Amino acid sequence: MEDSFMSHRSTFLLPPQNKDNTSSVTNYALVILNQRLPTYAPLLWDHAKLRVCADGGANRLFDEMTQLLHSEQPSLLQSRYKPDVIKGDMDSIRTEVLEYYKKLGTKIIDESHDQDTTDLHKCISYILDQTPDIDKSKLCILVTGALGGRFDHEMGNINVLCRFSNTRIVLLSEDCLIHLLPQSHCHKIFVQSSIEGPHCGLIPIGMPSAKSTTTGLRWDLNNTEMRFGGLVSTSNIVKGDIVTVQSDSDLLWTISIKRKP
Ligand SMILES: Nc1ncnc2c1ncn2[C@@H]1O[C@H](COP(=O)(O)OP(=O)(O)OP(=O)(O)O)[C@@H](O)[C@H]1O
Ligand SMILES: Cc1ncc(C[n+]2csc(CCO)c2C)c(N)n1
Structure with a gap:
């Protein structure tokens, strides 16, 4: 497994002029x-x-x-x-x-x-x-x-x-977005708290995950097994601006999108 971080930012939900120049997506x-x-x-x-x-x-x-x-x-x-x-x-x-x-x-x-x-x-x-x-x-x-x-x-x-x-x-x-977190990378999710969160989830897709580890969530995983029929992480909450995820299987990441008043 590579240990380089893959970063994720939902800056596409912000006006283009506010775009984060550090984004890896152009x-x-x-x-x-x-x-x-x-x-x-x-x-x-x-x-x-x-x-x-x-x-x-x-x-x-x-x-x-x-x-x-x-x-x-x-x-x-x-x-x-x-x-x-x-x-x-x-x-x-x-x-x-x-x-x-x-x-x-x-x-x-x-x-x-x-x-x-x-x-x-x-x-x-x-x-x-x-x-x-x-x-x-x-x-x-x-x-x-x-x-x-x-x-x-x-x-x-x-x-x-x-x-x-x-x-x-x-x-x-x-109301929400979903993307894949491939097991080939450690992931750093930069939460744009003005427009997304706090509700989130991590779901193994295709196969169980024997070991997933996170930081930045109210209910973090610590080398935890996830599988359908067992534990999947739904109704979790992001605590701060950065969430990290590492797993031996591909996971789906989902986070709520805030409605404009
Ligand atoms: N109710 C829905 N929920 C989620 N995705 C949808 C829904 N309706 C359409 N889509 C997505 O939009 C695409 C285009 O929709 P469209 O209605 O043209 O598909 P379609 O091939 O005619 O569907 P079908 O023949 O099964 O009704 C679909 O391939 C699907 O990805
Ligand atoms: C096993 C099997 N299940 C369903 C379809 C039907 N299907 C799948 S994608 C698609 C096009 C929709 O725009 C259609 C009709 C198939 N071909 N094979």
């Missing part, structure tokens, strides 16, 4: 799935260099950005928030939405022939194909609408974290 991509856009979606949009809609996610962008930013004219907003790509099996996007973005120059990738991988999987593959190897370590893919809703979709979305375990991917909902 290149965000955004994937919009087919669930209600979170209220902070415009912020993620501003951080992202590449914006991709997964099939019916394009309907959400078209319909809901105007609801989030009602100070401006809907038609202006719809043309300003133009995705770079729409990819998927195209059974959920409305024709009028597809035609609208196609006219604006969005690249449309119809993969209806592939009924074995999810639209999110297809979008992640696209983003990785577009990213030169040298830039992949700086890439972080933010995924909206990934949690809550249909449980089969949620599990499919979590499975994507495991299938692309070498890529930083953050699954987001209005």
